Amino acid sequence: xxxxxxxxxxxxxxIPLLAAFATPLVAKLGKxxxxxxxxxxxxxxxxxxxxxxxxxxxxxxxxxVLGGKSSTLVLPSGxxxxxxxxxxxxxxSAFMAFSGSLVAVxxxxxxIHFLRESSALEKHDVLLLLLVAGMLGMELTxxxxxFFVFLEVASVASFALIAYQRKRPESIExxxxxxxxxxxxxxxxxxxxxFLYGRYDALNFAALASWMELTTADKLALVLxxxxxxxxxxxxxxxxxxxxxxxxxxxxxxxxxxSVSQASLYGLFRVVFTLxxxxxxxxxxxxxIIALGLLSMFxxxxxxxxxxxxxxxxxxxxxxxxxxxxxxxxxxxxVLGDPVAFGAYGMKAMEGGIFHIINHAMYKGLLFLTAGAIxxxxxxxxxxxxxxxxxxxxFTTVCFIIGAAAISGLPPFNGFASKLLIYESVYLFNPILxxxxxxxxxxxxxxxVKVFQSAFLGPKPEGPQPIREVPVFMQVGMGVLAVVVVxxxxxxxxxxxxxxxxxxxxxxxxxxxxxxxxxxxx
Amino acid sequence: xxxTGSGFWSPLWWIAALGAAGLVxxxxxxxxxxxxxxxxxxxxxxxxxxxxxxxxxVRASNVYWGFLEALKGYYRPLVQSHTGLxxxxxxxxxxxxxxxxxxxxxxxx
Numbered sequence: 075x076x077x078x079x080x081x082x083x084x085x086x087x088x089i090p091l092l093a094a095f096a097t098p099l100v101a102k103l104g105k106x107x108x109x110x111x112x113x114x115x116x117x118x119x120x121x122x123x124x125x126x127x128x129x130x131x132x133x134x135x136x137x138x139v140l141g142g143k144s145s146t147l148v149l150p151s152g153x154x155x156x157x158x159x160x161x162x163x164x165x166x167s168a169f170m171a172f173s174g175s176l177v178a179v180x181x182x183x184x185x186i187h188f189l190r191e192s193s194a195l196e197k198h199d200v201l202l203l204l205l206v207a208g209m210l211g212m213e214l215t216x217x218x219x220x221f222f223v224f225l226e227v228a229s230v231a232s233f234a235l236i237a238y239q240r241k242r243p244e245s246i247e248x249x250x251x252x253x254x255x256x257x258x259x260x261x262x263x264x265x266x267x268x269f270l271y272g273r274y275d276a277l278n279f280a281a282l283a284s285w286m287e288l289t290t291a292d293k294l295a296l297v298l299x300x301x302x303x304x305x306x307x308x309x310x311x312x313x314x315x316x317x318x319x320x321x322x323x324x325x326x327x328x329x330x331x332x333s334v335s336q337a338s339l340y341g342l343f344r345v346v347f348t349l350x351x352x353x354x355x356x357x358x359x360x361x362x363i364i365a366l367g368l369l370s371m372f373x374x375x376x377x378x379x380x381x382x383x384x385x386x387x388x389x390x391x392x393x394x395x396x397x398x399x400x401x402x403x404x405x406x407x408x409v410l411g412d413p414v415a416f417g418a419y420g421m422k423a424m425e426g427g428i429f430h431i432i433n434h435a436m437y438k439g440l441l442f443l444t445a446g447a448i449x450x451x452x453x454x455x456x457x458x459x460x461x462x463x464x465x466x467x468x469f470t471t472v473c474f475i476i477g478a479a480a481i482s483g484l485p486p487f488n489g490f491a492s493k494l495l496i497y498e499s500v501y502l503f504n505p506i507l508x509x510x511x512x513x514x515x516x517x518x519x520x521x522x523v524k525v526f527q528s529a530f531l532g533p534k535p536e537g538p539q540p541i542r543e544v545p546v547f548m549q550v551g552m553g554v555l556a557v558v559v560v561x562x563x564x565x566x567x568x569x570x571x572x573x574x575x576x577x578x579x580x581x582x583x584x585x586x587x588x589x590x591x592x593x594x595x596x
Numbered sequence: 597x598x599x600t601g602s603g604f605w606s607p608l609w610w611i612a613a614l615g616a617a618g619l620v621x622x623x624x625x626x627x628x629x630x631x632x633x634x635x636x637x638x639x640x641x642x643x644x645x646x647x648x649x650x651x652x653x654v655r656a657s658n659v660y661w662g663f664l665e666a667l668k669g670y671y672r673p674l675v676q677s678h679t680g681l682x683x684x685x686x687x688x689x690x691x692x693x694x695x696x697x698x699x700x701x702x703x704x705x
Contacts, residue, residue: 251682258686262693290701297700301693311688314678358703362696377674380664382656422601457656486607491598498602524659532653564607566598 080145082129083138083161085122086171086210087224089115094203101196109186112199116182119206120175127168131576135590136163137216148592155281155592162216162279162591165576166428170213170340172573173432174333176558177439178206184443184551185326187544188450198238205231205330212337216591218267218277221341225263225306228334229256235331236323248322252315259302266298279348280591283584286353296354299345300362306338309400310369313393317377320389321455325446326551328385329439332392336431339396343403343581351584352411360408367400368507371514378521382457384445387525388438391481394514395434401511402427402496403581405503410582419502424578425570426495432573433488433562437480440555444474447544447552448529452537457525461532466541471530473552478526480559482519488559491566 078085093115101108129136138145138161148156163171185202189195208228215221233256237249269291270282286292305312316335320328346359374394381387406424409415447470448463449455464471480487483494493515501508535541543549562569580587598605632638664671677684 251685254682255685255689258689293701294697297693297697300700301689301696305689305692311677312685312692314680314685314688318680355700355703358699362699373674376667376670377678379660380671380675419601460656461653485605486610491605491607494598494605495600498600502602520660524656527654527659528656566605566607570598 078125079129081138082122082126083136083163083214084140084145086119086126086175087161087207087214089119089122090203090207090210093118094200094207097200097203098196101199105195108196108199112203113182113186115203116175116178116206119210120179123168123171123175123210126163127172130163130165130168131572134164135580135587137161137591138163155276156278159220160216160278160591161214162587163214164587164590165580166340166343166578167213167580169428169432169573169577170337171210173435174209174213174330174337175206177330177333177435177555178202180439180443180551180554181326181330182551183554184329184446184548186547188326188446188548188551189324192239194238198235201231201235201238202327202330204228205235205327205334209330209334209337213340216279218270218279218282220277222260222263222267225260225338225341228337229253229260232256232319232323232331232334235327236319238324238327239322242322245322248315248318252319255312255315256306259305262298262302266295266302269295269298278592279344280588283349283351284588284592286350288350288353292350293354296345296350296359300342300359303338303342303345304363304366304400307335307342307400308370308393308396309366310373310393310397313370313374316393317381317386317389320392320442321383321386325385325442325449328389328445329442332438332442333435335392335396336435339399339431346407347410347581348584348587356407356410360404360406360410363400363404363407364507367397367404368510369397370394370400371397371511375514375517375521379517379524382528384448384455384457384460384525384529385442386455387457387521388441388445391441391518391521392434392438394518395430395438395481397514398430398493398496398511399427399434401500401507402430405500405507406578406582409503415503419499421578421582422495423499423503424581425574426492426499428577428581429492429495429566429570429574430489432569433480433492433559436555436558436562437477437487437489440473440552440559441477441481443548443552443555444470444477447548450544450548451539451541452535453539457528460529460535462530462535463541464530465534467530467543469543469549470552473556474526474530476556476559478522480563482522483515484519486563488562488566488569491563491569 100111137148139147140159142158205228208224211224212221233249233253236252237245239245271277273291274282274285276282308316371394374390378387378390402423406420409420452460480489483489497508
């Protein structure tokens with residue numbers, strides 16, 4: 075058991091990574107064995123993340139040294155700073171991993187039936203596991219170059235999964251476009267890591283943070299990281315790959331891509347809060363993030379309103395909802411240097427933004443899964459060709475209503491709780507920003523009323539194939555996320571106390587991060 | 597119970613309040629007209645002389661037509677900027693990169 079605890083920080087990456095490479099071999103034993111293998115690996119990954127989360131909340135930051143004589147030997151004899159790759163898991167890392175791995179479990183269950191008819195399922199499963207490994211690696215690593223490596227692992231798996239329906243030219247085009255823009259962004263991340271390495275001879279986040287002097291090279295690295303990671307998060311006006319990629323990937327993959335994009339968002343916040351913190355001008359960088367958030371919220375939702383392809387519509391909403399996270403954490407960053415303002419509303423704004431991250435992963439994942447269920451039964455993603463599905467697809471309809479109510483910020487669902495925190499705290503910072511956020515919520519509701527009316531209401535559908543509810547594993551996948559959405563909505567205080575507040579504290583406590591990782595001996 | 601900093605939010609109290617309001621509605625309904633007869637002509641809505649069309653469904657593209665039409669001036673440049681061309685995607689990205697650079701380097705970021 076002690077061994078399990080000792081290796082807890084690395085298990086969430088090791089399990090899906092090894093499972094991915096073993097999948098082609100396991101697949102030789104038959105379809106059922108392969109599906110059981112993949113689902114077990116995803117559930118095992120989630121269990122490992124839960125263990126890690128418990129360890130972090132109980133004992134503080136968990137550090138794991140890769141490739142050393144001992145996994146706990148951060149500073150080998152004679153070394154002034156860590157030279158090996160370290161996994162540094164604090165509450166925000168564990169929080170992000172918890173959110174992403176939970177969605178992965180739901181996606182794994184859903185995929186058992188969703189893609190049953192398609193070819194190359196074995197490749198799909200390998201790529202899905204690699205995507206999970208890449209996402210979790212980005213969230214758990216404490217090494218800047220290693221972050222880039224996992225970013226690339228996740229990106230390459232994403233390219234292939236977006237192009238999964240390879241008979242559709244649109245899917246190939248979407249994957250190509252995402253590949254180009256993502257590679258340009260990743261190269262800038264690598265360039266930034268190069269600037270930092272050239273300046274400090276170190277790649278470890280804690281070491282870099284403790285030495286940060288904000289020279290011109292550091293500022294250039296900051297510029298490259300902020301712009302690249304904001305693009306990978308889908309911030310307007312760098313969001314245009316999002317509707318293409320989310321719209322063309324299989325719905326189950328899209329549900330997970332939302333969490334993968336959030337790993338880049340996490341990277342952005344790790345950079346500005348932990349790596350640079352108060353060394354930089356937090357007001358300027360905070361307002362840059364707020365501006366990206368406002369643009370994302372408003373442009374995303376207004377573009378969504380005119381869509382009639384259900385997945386493109388939801389993709390634009392993913393852009394819009396990311397804006398709330400940018401807004402909440404941007405306000406927190408902008409007032410980080412003002413203890414009075416930060417205590418009055420900055421911390422609450424950050425908590426709202428972080429709470430919204432996990433809420434969005436759950437309800438947006440759920441909504442994309444319902445879109446997949448609709449596509450499976452109707453064979454179309456065009457809302458103009460749908461109607462009356464509520465008569466026969468009752469479970470999917472209920473799941474859609476839960477997801478739509480949550481994303482629109484209707485009480486008592488989880489989206490309301492996080493949005494309320496954002497509205498109230500942001501209002502104290504600047505009332506105009508809070509009003510815009512509320513208007514965006516109203517437009518979101520309007521947009522999902524349109525989807526509900528178009529797809530689920532109306533006369534019973536008449537077609538060659540009778541409409542019926544989706545298979546049980548797809549229902550289980552949707553059900554998992556729907557239950558989480560409802561529970562997080564009913565007990566927001568518990569989620570805030572046990573998950574969100576520690577995560578926000580971890581982001582803010584830069585000195586504590588440095589001391590707990592490298593003992594302050596820099 | 598969620599402490600929002602300026603107040604609090606309790607979903608369970610909200611549901612209890614909703615339940616209480618529902619109860620009041622039911623009580624009022626129970627005191628309604630006794631000559632109400634379910635399944636007769638009297639329960640049908642008055643549609644201004646429009647003959648009843650059972651299989652009518654408004655298509656998604658027609659929903660919010662007025663809203664989109666009224667905001668044509670806003671939507672035209674917005675839609676035009678979504679060209680679908682990867683060159684443009686990259687240009688937007690580089691533009692933001694330069695802008696962020698000017699702000700951070702120029703304003704002492």
